[in-house]
Amino acid sequence: MNNWKKLAVAVMLAGAVVMIQGCGGNGEEAKSMEKGKVWKAATEAAYPPFRYVDENSNLVGFEVDLLKEIGRRTGATIEFRDMPFDRLLDAVAGKQVDMAIGAITVTKEREKLVAFSDSYYRLSGYSLLVKKGNPPVRNEEELAGKVVAAKRGSTSEARAKAQNPKEIISMDHYEDIFKALEAGKADVGITGDQAALYELEHGGSSRLSLSGTIPTEDNFAIALSKDNPQLKKEINEALKSMMDDGTYDSLAHKWFFVKAADKE
Structure with missing residues (x-):
């Protein structure tokens, strides 16, 4: 990797800051969830390196490993269900699934609909991409x-709309954003820093350029039903234990450095 790519990877790994808080009890909490339980988890399987379908048709990625490890520590098996990003929270609120994970930023508006676990990742910024050779958007x-x-239903889409653009083209997947740029259908694409870096590292740098960034401190968390505080408690306790014993750091290194940069 050249220097700018090494720096970008380092910044992204440093951005994986967790906001785990203590999980106190009031002495009246429900008993621990029954071991052997299956948790239905909604996700959108198209955001490497957070989650994606690999060449063997397996769902893989940082969030996949993270949630599987949470399940292991709480005696639950995770059953993933793929669906569009803008349907994830409705699926949780409607109790079609037990939870949703998918680089979901915690916002006050979303907290009206669902509860959130403690944060497991802090986004360092949004990336602005243009077709190679086109004027930069800084x-x-x-x-x-x-x-x-921009990605449909995302906080980056909302940020873009607030800037009086000529037009917003809402896409279901980041891959669609990259294709729109390459085809000249959009002047600029806005993505999370991880999506941009992964695309550039995996062949996108021949077609696209990183032209600017938008600083942010968005926190990603697992979306949960407001009616299941016990599930939230168990997930938060498992997350904290992963922070304490180094498991989280190992997963972050694996997916945000080794896998993201194809480095053995």
Whole structure:
């Protein structure tokens, strides 16, 4: 990797900051969840290195390993269900699934619909991508008057809409954003830093350029039903134990450095 790519990987790994809080009890909490339980987890399987379908048709990624380890520590098996990102929270609120994981940013608006676990990742920023050779878009203000490709239902889409763009092209997957840029259908694409880095490291740098960033401190967390505080308690306790014993750091290194950069 060249220097800028090494720096980008290092920044992204440093961004994996967790916000685990203590999990106190009031003496009246329900008994621990029954061992052997199956948890239905909704996700959108198209956001490497967080989660994606590999060449063997297996769902893999940082969030997949993270949730499987939480399940192992709490005696639960995880059953993943793939669905569009903008349906994840509704699936949780409607109790179609027990939880949703998918780089979901905690916002006050979303907290009206679902509960959230403690944060397991802090996003360091949004990346602005352009087709190679096109004029750069360096910051949030320069989105004004541009045709912007963004992920449907995402906080990055909301940030772009607030800048008076010429048009927002809402995409279901980040891969669609990259294709729109390459085809000249959008002036700029806005993605999470991890999605941009992964795409550039895996062949995208020949077609796309990282032209700017938008700083943020969005926190990702697992979405849960408001009616199941015991599940939230068990997940938070498992997350904290992973932070304490180094398991989280190992997963972050695996997916945000080794896998993201194809480094053996």
